[in-house]
Amino acid sequence: MAKLFSYIFLLMIVVLLYQSSSSALTTYNVLSFGARGNGVTDSTQAFISAWSAACASTGPTRIYVPKGRYFLGSVAFNGDCKSSEITLQIDGTLIAPADYHVLGQFKNWVSFDRVNRVSIIGGAFDAKGSALWTCKAGAATNCPEGATTLRITNSTNIRINGLVSLNSQLYHIVIDGCQNVNIEGVMVIASGESPNTDGIHIEESTNVAIMNSVMKTGDDCISIGPGTTNLWIERVTCGPGHGISIGSLGQDMKEDGVQNVTVKNTTFIGTQNGLRIKTWARPSNGFVQGVQFIGAFMYYVENPIVIDQSYCPHDLNCPDQVSGIQISDVTFQDIRGVSTAPIAIKFDCSVKFPCKGIKLQNVNLKYLKQEAQSSCTNVIGEALGLVKPDGCL
Ligand SMILES: *[C@@H]1O[C@H](CO)[C@@H](O)[C@H](O)[C@H]1NC(C)=O
Ligand SMILES: *[C@@H]1O[C@H](CO)[C@@H](O)[C@H](O)[C@H]1NC(C)=O
Ligand SMILES: *[C@@H]1O[C@H](CO)[C@@H](O)[C@H](O)[C@H]1NC(C)=O
Secondary structure (H helix, E strand, O other): OHHHHHHHHHHHHHHHHHHHHHOOOEEEEHHHHOOOOEEEEEOHHHHHHHHHHHHHOOOEEEEEEOOOEEEOOOEEEEOOOOOOEEEEEEEEEEEOOOOHHHHHOOOEEEEEEOOEEEEEEEEEEEOOOHHHHHHHHOOOOOOOOOOEEEEEEOOEEEEEEOOEEEOOOOOOEEEEOOEEEEEEOOEEEOOOOOOOOOOEEEEOOEEEEEEEEEEEOOOOOEEEOOOOEEEEEEEEEEOOOOOEEEEEEOOOOOOOOEEEEEEEEEEEEOOOEEEEEEEOOOOOOOEEEEEEEEEEEEEEEOEEEEEEOOOOHHHOOOOOOOOOOEEEEEEEEEEEEEEOOOEEEEEEOOOOOOEEEEEEEEEEEEEOOEEOEEEEEOEEEEEEEEEEOOOOO
8 A cells, every 4th residue: 555655746747847847938028028919019028028938038938929909120139148049939920110210220120149959930921022122123222122021141040930921121031050951841931023022932941941931022932041051842833933942052162062951842824934953154162062953843934944053133233254163963763744835844054163963854845835945055854754845965
């Protein structure tokens, strides 16, 4: 009997210990710091105070943003936190100031720098960028460049889940200098005419995954910059937009390479490009090595498959030299659909560093209801299985 009681006693202690460890998660509700979800009250300081409190506490913490519309200026969440793990749970909508000059004077709307183990769950970010796009499209020369909606720099173990980014002034999400980033179920929405509103831009980052996301925007749905390694993209739908692009690269003479990128099961709807690698025509020590584009459906895409090593949008200030970027081991596999321009596959590689190890496998693209064409300059590679249009490799 005594033995049974001591067992029960032990069990109770275990349960108590378990409860205390799981309830160690401290929640900071932004409302207790003065935020108001009425769409009017400036909640910037309240968000910063909630972050400071979470950051300074020990153990895992949660910052909670209840339903409502929160008027928010530029906020920077800085790291070197005591807290082992911070979850920012946003059930509400964040609203940027209507006057684009207010955010436009900052580089970012919401930024995280030097953080570790941070999750951003939910949240709609309404940057109200359309007035700035109109300014840029007009004759005015004094429009600000605009702010990126969400920028995460020099951080590790980041999770972004279920975020909606609406009408960013500039890029929607930027991941720069990060390791282990998981982006899932993100939705980006902006006009197909909006300038430089890339959906997600990655650079100088390792082990990044982007899954199950939808991007409708005016520039690249995903752009992959220098120093990106081990990137995995799967089940992403793009359009309107300029496609999924590696580049532009070769902006600088000294540049980190792009290595080991997988882009799987993507859908492009009415986009300017599908799967693209773009580099400026100038010397650079950068490179692209090991890219797998596997499984893509192109629905009325202007340029479904592109490698462009003399990239120069709008033909303005083109360097007109030869690209120094060596592109190698790139596979385009299981790609089908319809191109709206006659040339569905275009490889225009560097004369000094021809593309090598380029593989086309089971590609079936039409030009509307006709046969499409392909065009190849300075490419070494092979075609496997059915490849239409053929004749390139
Ligand atoms: C990251 O940190 C390094 C070293 O401190 C710094 O040189 C770099 O500019 C930082 N990157 C970003 C994007 O802030
Ligand atoms: C390539 O990246 C994937 C993640 O996207 C990773 O699992 C794999 O190990 C990497 N391969 C190499 C050779 O580093
Ligand atoms: C994506 O994967 C699903 C199954 O998971 C498949 O039915 C669909 O055809 C794939 N789409 C593309 C574009 O590869």
